[in-house]
Amino acid sequence: MPESNIHRGDDELGGCQEHSYYHNVFGMLMARSTFEGMKLANENKRPFVLTRAGFIGSQKYAATWTGDNVSNWEHLHMSISMVLQLGLSGQPFSGPDIGGFVGNATPKLFGRWMGVGAMFPFCRGHSEKASFDHEPWSFGDECEEVCRRALKRRYRLIPHLYTLFYDAHIMGTPVMTPTFFADPTNPSLRTIENSFLLGPLLVYARFCSLYFQINH
Known part of the structure; x- marks a missing residue:
């Protein structure tokens, strides 16, 4: 995706920004949604999520492999x-x-x-x-x-x-x-x-x- 591509993100995430701003945030939010979805499916089990992409805060939701x-x-x-x-x-x-x-x-x-x-x-x-x-x-x-x-x-x-x-x-x-x-x-x-x-x-x-x- 071109770095100049525009994403119209929610205001709390940064609003309207170029792709470079959101590229790794997307990976983190995918990990977060997976983690939270697994918790909703079974609150008695601790989720294990593995991601290749992430951003600041990703460690709260997923482990990482180096690609x-x-x-x-x-x-x-x-x-x-x-x-x-x-x-x-x-x-x-x-x-x-x-x-x-x-x-x-x-x-x-x-x-x-x-x-x-x-x-x-x-x-x-x-x-x-x-x-x-x-x-x-x-x-x-x-x-x-x-x-x-x-x-x-x-x-x-x-x-x-x-x-x-x-x-x-x-x-x-x-x-x-x-x-x-x-x-x-x-x-x-x-x-x-x-x-x-x-x-x-x-x-x-x-x-x-x-x-x-x-x-x-």
């Missing part, structure tokens, strides 16, 4: 920065399509991506219809075992992750934070793109292996 990524090492590396930036922008519940949405992952790429992705706030494998099967068991026994260990690690950390989500709800702290949160006075930590924190837990991804340690 149609590609099955390559560059997009695996980029996924860490994207989730960190979403967290700093107010969306604590986010994650990429593990293994990549477009194209075909290799067993090594998929296993490494699952190792990192299992530590993201939102953890999901997802791929386009035209790609090869992207289930862990589709890549052979070795990759399946790597994915099994990664997911078991996530399940062991579920109480810890729930605590981080509670903190995000109460204080606004991202679930997954940049490494410089460990020492904001150290400028060198602000250039690191292959590690992150889950509370006191440091996750360091070398993309040839994955390391975990408690940061004291």
Whole structure:
């Protein structure tokens, strides 16, 4: 849609504005209407809504995935920065399509991506219809075992992750934070793109292996 397209929005939303003003607001309002509709349908259940588009306030209504990524090492590396930036922008519940949405992952790429992705706030494998099967068991026994260990690690950390989500709800702290949160006075930590924190837990991804340690 052209940026010059005019939307005649309600006064409370901003009134008559160009498309660029409303582009992401539309995604947020779709998530909000879905959330509220699910609540009306069953007040006894908590809705889970997942969106690819959003705006300020979207985190109240939906989790976010980072969009149609590609099955390559560059997009695996980029996924860490994207989730960190979403967290700093107010969306604590986010994650990429593990293994990549477009194209075909290799067993090594998929296993490494699952190792990192299992530590993201939102953890999901997802791929386009035209790609090869992207289930862990589709890549052979070795990759399946790597994915099994990664997911078991996530399940062991579920109480810890729930605590981080509670903190995000109460204080606004991202679930997954940049490494410089460990020492904001150290400028060198602000250039690191292959590690992150889950509370006191440091996750360091070398993309040839994955390391975990408690940061004291």
